[in-house]
Amino acid sequence: MARVNNWHLGREMSYPYEARFPERQFAFVFNINRCIACQSCTMACKSTWTFSKGQEHMWWANVETKPYGGYPQSWDIKILHKLHEADPGGQYWDGVVSDERTGPYGQFEGKTIFEAAETTLDPESSRVVGYLPADEEWSSPNIYEDNPVGKKGVRDQLDKVGTELPVHDTWFFYLARICNHCSYPACLAACPRKAIYKRPEDGIVLLDQEQCRGYRKCVEACPYKKSMYRGNTRVSEKCIACYPRVEGTDPESDGVPMETRCMAACIGQIRLQGLAKLDEDGTWAEDRQNPLYYLVHEAKVALPLYPQLGTQPNGYYIPPRWVPKPYLEQMFGPGVERAVERYKFPDRELLCVLNLFRRDNRIIFRYEIEEGPKIYEGNYRGRPFTLYNDTVIAFGEDGRELFRTTVEEPLHVRTNVHANSI
Numbered sequence: 001m002a003r004v005n006n007w008h009l010g011r012e013m014s015y016p017y018e019a020r021f022p023e024r025q026f027a028f029v030f031n032i033n034r035c036i037a038c039q040s041c042t043m044a045c046k047s048t049w050t051f052s053k054g055q056e057h058m059w060w061a062n063v064e065t066k067p068y069g070g071y072p073q074s075w076d077i078k079i080l081h082k083l084h085e086a087d088p089g090g091q092y093w094d095g096v097v098s099d100e101r102t103g104p105y106g107q108f109e110g111k112t113i114f115e116a117a118e119t120t121l122d123p124e125s126s127r128v129v130g131y132l133p134a135d136e137e138w139s140s141p142n143i144y145e146d147n148p149v150g151k152k153g154v155r156d157q158l159d160k161v162g163t164e165l166p167v168h169d170t171w172f173f174y175l176a177r178i179c180n181h182c183s184y185p186a187c188l189a190a191c192p193r194k195a196i197y198k199r200p201e202d203g204i205v206l207l208d209q210e211q212c213r214g215y216r217k218c219v220e221a222c223p224y225k226k227s228m229y230r231g232n233t234r235v236s237e238k239c240i241a242c243y244p245r246v247e248g249t250d251p252e253s254d255g256v257p258m259e260t261r262c263m264a265a266c267i268g269q270i271r272l273q274g275l276a277k278l279d280e281d282g283t284w285a286e287d288r289q290n291p292l293y294y295l296v297h298e299a300k301v302a303l304p305l306y307p308q309l310g311t312q313p314n315g316y317y318i319p320p321r322w323v324p325k326p327y328l329e330q331m332f333g334p335g336v337e338r339a340v341e342r343y344k345f346p347d348r349e350l351l352c353v354l355n356l357f358r359r360d361n362r363i364i365f366r367y368e369i370e371e372g373p374k375i376y377e378g379n380y381r382g383r384p385f386t387l388y389n390d391t392v393i394a395f396g397e398d399g400r401e402l403f404r405t406t407v408e409e410p411l412h413v414r415t416n417v418h419a420n421s422i
């Protein structure tokens with residue numbers, strides 16, 4: 001296998017192909033603290049792309065309740081277990097979290113799904129450690145919805161006296177997921193037909209159904225299980241990142257890049273999607289005023305999902321602050337403590353950027369902040385805190401202003417007579 005740079009892991013790793021990176025990479029940030037599992041995202045994707053016969057089990061966008069839920073069932077436990085079997089006791093992170101763009105989470109010492117394949121799979125041509133879920137594992141997308149974890153060390157009992165932040169004794173959270181349009185896609189690596197490709201203009205990973213012969217190698221290899229097989233056409237399908245919208249060629253787009261359907265439909269306003277500029281080695285090029293760059297590389301509140309798997313996923317998550325840290329660290333890597341702390345005590349800029357989420361469906365390429373007056377001074381979560389009513393302004397690809405909004409939500413008083421008054 002080739003040696004490629006994986007900045008999530010803070011080191012090089014094995015991958016079946018030489019590294020090739022797009023100019024700009026499709027990427028997104030989900031703020032888990034705000035997801036209410038309304039499934040509007042799920043249904044927006046379903047009603048747009050996967051409504052036909054043979055697609056009944058296809059949920060390219062899904063929202064599962066962690067820790068017990070999963071679609072397909074237990075997808076993450078199963079792949080983590082396989083990696084543990086390939087490298088017992090070796091799956092750990094070393095080093096320190098830092099401000100380096102090239103390795104902000106320290107270094108992963110264990111084996112990725114590609115590296116585990118080198119030492120455990122036979123024949124040698126096998127490229128990715130994975131598994132093929134059974135049909136019943138795809139049958140219940142909402143399994144264990146809203147099922148919480150009980151008090152630690154006590155079986156089958158929830159906390160009965162109530163609980164308070166920072167960490168709940170009884171807890172669960174909603175994990176919204178789509179294809180991560182990975183920088184090192186496992187689906188692409190495993191396909192013997194070379195039917196899966198990554199677009200050079202935006203890094204979106206697509207599956208050519210003309211080329212596919214339904215071997216399901218991608219379904220087996222994708223650790224996130226975001227490539228799915230369709231029995232009646234006998235080929236596989238996956239999330240297409242709503243590419244006409246991202247290109248600005250969708251009839252609704254009016255020629256400007258728009259966020260995807262699942263982003264635009266998000267009721268909880270947890271989703272922000274855009275395009276990240278890349279350096280030649282696949283790390284994010286400095287782009288200080290891009291909101292995604294800010295959240296991932298400046299504030300460092302947004303972390304990749306299971307970075308240890310090795311695909312360098314392009315979906316990032318602001319972790320839920322009420323969940324025990326060891327669980328979150330297994331899911332998002334060593335940056336959790338820092339991310340939760342910064343999210344709990346946001347500075348002026350972070351508060352502004354968090355207000356960009358879902359104010360518009362057009363992709364934000366740059367933001368600016370105009371400082372406003374002080375509106376609160378006091379204590380917040382036991383610390384001194386000052387709040388300013390700053391204005392954040394979003395700009396599109398062509399540099400034109402998309403919208404502006406303030407930290408303090410504006411108060412609108414309706415007159416006695418309005419459109420639907422009786």
Ligand code: SF4
Pocket residue numbers: 178179180181182184185186187188205221222223224225226227238311
């Ligand atoms: S999430 Fe899975 S299907 Fe999507 S690009 Fe990554 S490996 Fe491929």
Ligand code: SF4
Pocket residue numbers: 044045046049060061178179239240241242260261262263
């Ligand atoms: S990006 Fe588009 S195709 Fe992909 S999950 Fe979201 S709505 Fe579906």
Ligand code: SF4
Pocket residue numbers: 034035036037038039040041042063174176265266267268269270271
């Ligand atoms: S639409 Fe948004 S808030 Fe609702 S389930 Fe999806 S990600 Fe969560």
